[in-house]
Amino acid sequence: xxxxxxxxxxxxxxxxxxxxxxxxxxxxxxxxxxxxxxxxxxxxxxxxxxxxxxxxxxxxxxxxxxxxxxxxxxxxxxxxxxxxxxxxxxxxxxxxxxxxxxxxxxxxxxxxxxxxxxxxxxxxxxxxxxxxxxxxxxxxxxxxxxxxxxxxxxxxxxxxxxxxxxxxxxxxxxxxxxxxxxxxxxxxxxxxxxxxxxxxxxxxxxxxxxxxxxxxxxxxxxxxxxxxxxxxxxxxxxxxxxxxxxxxxxxxxxxxxxxxxxxxxxxxxxxxxxxxxxxxxxxxxxxxxxxxxxxxxxxxxxxxxxxxxxxxxxxxxxxxxxxxxxxxxxxxxxxxxxxxxxxxxxxxxxxxxxxxxxxxxxxxxxxxxxxxxxxxxxxxxxxxxxxxx
Numbered sequence: 001x002x003x004x005x006x007x008x009x010x011x012x013x014x015x016x017x018x019x020x021x022x023x024x025x026x027x028x029x030x031x032x033x034x035x036x037x038x039x040x041x042x043x044x045x046x047x048x049x050x051x052x053x054x055x056x057x058x059x060x061x062x063x064x065x066x067x068x069x070x071x072x073x074x075x076x077x078x079x080x081x082x083x084x085x086x087x088x089x090x091x092x093x094x095x096x097x098x099x100x101x102x103x104x105x106x107x108x109x110x111x112x113x114x115x116x117x118x119x120x121x122x123x124x125x126x127x128x129x130x131x132x133x134x135x136x137x138x139x140x141x142x143x144x145x146x147x148x149x150x151x152x153x154x155x156x157x158x159x160x161x162x163x164x165x166x167x168x169x170x171x172x173x174x175x176x177x178x179x180x181x182x183x184x185x186x187x188x189x190x191x192x193x194x195x196x197x198x199x200x201x202x203x204x205x206x207x208x209x210x211x212x213x214x215x216x217x218x219x220x221x222x223x224x225x226x227x228x229x230x231x232x233x234x235x236x237x238x239x240x241x242x243x244x245x246x247x248x249x250x251x252x253x254x255x256x257x258x259x260x261x262x263x264x265x266x267x268x269x270x271x272x273x274x275x276x277x278x279x280x281x282x283x284x285x286x287x288x289x290x291x292x293x294x295x296x297x298x299x300x301x302x303x304x305x306x307x308x309x310x311x312x313x314x315x316x317x318x319x320x321x322x323x324x325x326x327x328x329x330x331x332x333x334x335x336x337x338x339x340x341x342x343x344x345x346x347x348x349x350x351x352x353x354x355x356x357x358x359x360x361x362x363x364x365x366x367x368x369x370x371x372x373x374x375x376x377x378x379x380x381x382x383x384x385x386x387x388x389x
Contacts (some may be wrong), residue, residue, distance in 0.1 A: 006338055033196060068087055069157075075087065075132075084137060088133050091130050107301065211339050237289065243297060246297050260349070283334045347373040350366050350369065
């Protein structure tokens with residue numbers, strides 16, 4: 001591969017590698033940020049749910065104790081065993097609820113101390129409920145009424161209500177704070193996601209733009225490389241590779257092949273040097289190209305050997321015209337760097353194929369005729385080797 005393309009290809013490869021690495025880092029960073037934000041938001045959610053659960057327990061405790069009090073009064077008014085069952089259930093449920101409450105708030109020292117006081121008051125009331133139920137079952141409704149009357153003037157649940165109100169007030173304040181924190185964390189998650197998405201999109205857009213420029217530059221270099229690979233660097237004409245590829249397009253179709261090499265070219269190299277010989281070849285290449293049409297393909301296949309490929313089977317008259325124009329153009333004097341002027345000629349042969357003949361066959365025939373022409377012009381007696389195909 002030509003070194004022309006190496007820098008571009010290396011830059012494209014580096015950009016792709018860096019893009020993949022940067023994209024991986026961005027994805028990992030984005031995932032870490034989002035996971036952390038989601039974790040904090042989840043924790044805020046958990047605290048909100050925890051606080052709501054504490055408030056639910058407080059409400060259940062209030063309701064359950066109230067249900068027990070109602071059961072006591074109902075039994076005093078209308079003694080029934082169902083009321084005593086409800087009273088015992090209220091006492092048992094109240095103990096369970098207050099135990100759960102202490103477990104829930106053990107992470108908060110202030111609330112934990114309140115829960116201990118609430119538990120003590122609750123156990124006292126629950127024990128009284130149990131005592132009332134036991135007295136009623138053993139001694140009857142009148143004894144239960146005496147137990148109730150003894151506590152009517154003494155509001156035993158007053159301190160418990162105060163403690164429950166205090167804890168509920170604190171929990172509602174915590175709930176407000178934790179909902180605010182929840183909202184902030186949710187906003188942080190959204191902002192992080194948006195910022196990372198914008199950053200990632202911007203990075204990918206820049207990468208795609210830069211990579212696109214590199215690809216276009218690479219395409220230009222590859223096109224230049226392809227052109228260079230198909231072009232004789234000295235004359236700018238097609239080389240053998242390009243000639244053979246173009247000839248394959250005419251398989252089975254009419255084509256005309258013209259071959260020539262330069263007469264008196266070796267003395268130019270011998271006398272004036274290879275630089276002068278190169279200038280002669282460049283000049284001949286320009287003159288040959290000027291004679292050819294766009295559809296024709298002039299090529300230098302080595303040394304001072306040239307081949308012209310024409311689409312279609314050209315008539316002999318047209319071929320004679322091309323031959324004469326070539327001879328005239330090639331034989332024009334050529335100035336070289338030291339101010340000298342040299343003149344060269346050409347021995348031209350051609351072959352016309354109507355379709356079945358291959359390019360190689362036509363090339364060999366044209367080369368033989370070029371050799372015959374050189375013999376006639378120079379009187380040469382030694383046949384040179386044919387052009388390698």
